[in-house]
Amino acid sequence: xxxxxxxxxxxxxxxxxxxxxxxxxxxxxxxxxxxxxxxxxxxxxxxxxxxxxxxxxxxxxxxxxxxxxxxxxxxxxxxxxxxxxxxxxxxxxxxxxxxxxxxxxxxxxxxxxxxxxxxxxxxxxxxxxxxxxxxxxxxxxxxxxxxxxxxxxxxxxxxxxxxxxxxxxxxxxxxxxxxxxxxxxxxxxxxxxxxxxxxxxxxxxxxxxxxxxx
Ligand SMILES: Nc1nc2c(ncn2[C@@H]2O[C@H](COP(=O)(O)OP(=O)(O)O)[C@@H](O)[C@H]2O)c(=O)[nH]1
Ligand SMILES: [Mg+2]
Numbered sequence: 001x002x003x004x005x006x007x008x009x010x011x012x013x014x015x016x017x018x019x020x021x022x023x024x025x026x027x028x029x030x031x032x033x034x035x036x037x038x039x040x041x042x043x044x045x046x047x048x049x050x051x052x053x054x055x056x057x058x059x060x061x062x063x064x065x066x067x068x069x070x071x072x073x074x075x076x077x078x079x080x081x082x083x084x085x086x087x088x089x090x091x092x093x094x095x096x097x098x099x100x101x102x103x104x105x106x107x108x109x110x111x112x113x114x115x116x117x118x119x120x121x122x123x124x125x126x127x128x129x130x131x132x133x134x135x136x137x138x139x140x141x142x143x144x145x146x147x148x149x150x151x152x153x154x155x156x157x158x159x160x161x162x163x164x165x166x167x168x169x170x171x172x173x174x175x176x177x178x179x180x181x182x183x184x185x186x187x188x189x190x191x192x193x194x195x196x197x198x199x200x201x202x203x204x205x206x207x208x209x210x211x212x213x214x
Pocket of ligand 2 (some may be wrong): 039041068112
């Protein structure tokens with residue numbers, strides 16, 4: 001159980017972030033998943049896909065290393081790494097501090113890649129407009145039912161690694177039904193960051209949301 005005063009303090013900073021993002025017309029997404037489900041690979045594709053349309057910045061959180069920020073810079077993003085040490089989630093204040101390195105006034109979209117974990121990030125609002133949960137087909141059909149807090153608060157659920165769906169024998173009808181149950185209001189995308197299949201629809205969705213929030 002997370003300490004209530006810590007959550008209340010985080011919520012206050014998150015609200016301040018939200019007001020600031022709104023004032024700038026910046027579309028902000030908080031991307032959450034288990035480690036290794038393909039967040040960074042998808043964000044590399046996303047940054048490249050939005051490249052000619054929207055200026056995208058990325059804040060990426062991991063316990064250690066700046067590997068992901070380097071991968072995202074290679075894809076053309078402005079990216080800043082937060083290393084959390086032992087902490088299993090990002091907090092709103094960390095995002096506010098990291099953002100100063102990205103010149104937010106010159107961005108259209110800010111993507112926050114949270115620490116890989118389906119539990120801790122659920123309780124920490126970062127001030128995002130969209131909470132995006134990535135679930136790869138290799139994780140099994142039952143995960144949406146096992147992690148209710150993160151799935152019930154998702155605005156978008158992305159089923160990733162679709163190129164592996166047949167190889168791992170996932171039952172897509174069961175997975176889709178479980179996502180619908182756990183995330184009743186979420187938009188659902190199915191894609192492969194490896195082949196690129198489905199990534200255009202995802203980028204079009206981001207562009208439409210950004211146009212609506214600008
Ligand atoms: N087959 C396949 N592998 C993928 C895909 N997306 C990512 N991966 C692989 O999954 C591993 C973890 O990816 P990464 O993007 O680092 O995941 P993250 O930990 O969620 O940021 C890497 O070996 C990627 O090459 C995909 O769409 N298909
Ligand atoms: Mg990553």
